[in-house]
Amino acid sequence: MQERGMLIVLSGPSGVGKGTVRQAMLEGDYRDFQYSVSMTTRQMRPGEVDGVDYYFRTKAEFEADIAAGQMLEYAKYVDNYYGTPLKYVNQTLDSGRDVLLEIEVKGAMQVREKCPDGVFIFLTPPDLMELKNRLTGRGTDSAEVIEKRINQAKEEIQMMANYDYAVVNDEVPKAVQRIERIIESEHLRVPRVINRYKNMVN
Structure with missing residues (x-):
């Protein structure tokens, strides 16, 4: 019987570098992830x-x-x-592959209710000033939107308590390494592997 893949949820404040960390994870050869592309109504960036x-x-x-019940989770964030x-x-999970979700915090809480056995990782900035610098440096948002994003952050x-792990994104390679160690450990947890060994002894 095919073992079900593991759902890995990566979220954190806007501008913390979720997309950059996710891309670095997928470009590496550490594990066979399948990235689940999210859906959004916001405008496409260059x-x-x-x-x-x-x-x-x-x-x-x-x-x-x-309305059709076709969303695992969804949230409205800064009007999108x-x-x-x-x-x-x-x-994808049924095929045995891990699925990586990079989603907003409110959406992650919906997934937590539906998939409590997922691995929930909160990506944090070193501090709020660094987060503001990153948002400003992107050059994609007005000062008003940046202020909204900082307040939202x-x-x-404060919702970090609902996650399993907190990873500081001070340097992308280090953040990726921390997340990879978390995933490796989670794959060895007894509740995830016990059925394999029950079948062995039977």
């Missing part, structure tokens, strides 16, 4: 590709998927929807 960075949809299209298509995630950091 260099982004539909179906690679996000599935870019209209608000009406996104709300139709919500973000969410994870359900069918693709289940198919303060609220989200």
Whole structure:
């Protein structure tokens, strides 16, 4: 019987570097991850590709998927929807591959309710000033939006207690290494492997 893959949820404040860390994880040869591309109604940024960075949809299209029960999770963040298509995630886990979700904090809490056996990792900035510098350096948001994101980050950091692990993203290679060690350990937890050994002795 095929062992089900493990769901890995990576989230944290906007600007903390979730996308950069996720890309570094997927480009490495550590483990056979399958990245679950999220869906959003926000505008595409320069260099982004539909179906690679996000599935870019209209608000009406996104709300139709919500109504049809086709979202594992979704949240509205700074006036845009973000969410994870359900069918693709289940198919990939059932095939035995790990699925990596890079999602917003509110969405992660919905996933926690539906998938309590997932591994939930909160990516944190070294401090709020560094987070503001990163947001400003992106050059994609107005000062007003950046201020909204900083205030949102303060609220989200307080939700860290709902996660299994907290990883500081001070340097991307170090953050990736920390996350890889977490995943390796989680794959060895007895509740995840005990059925394999029960079958062995039977």
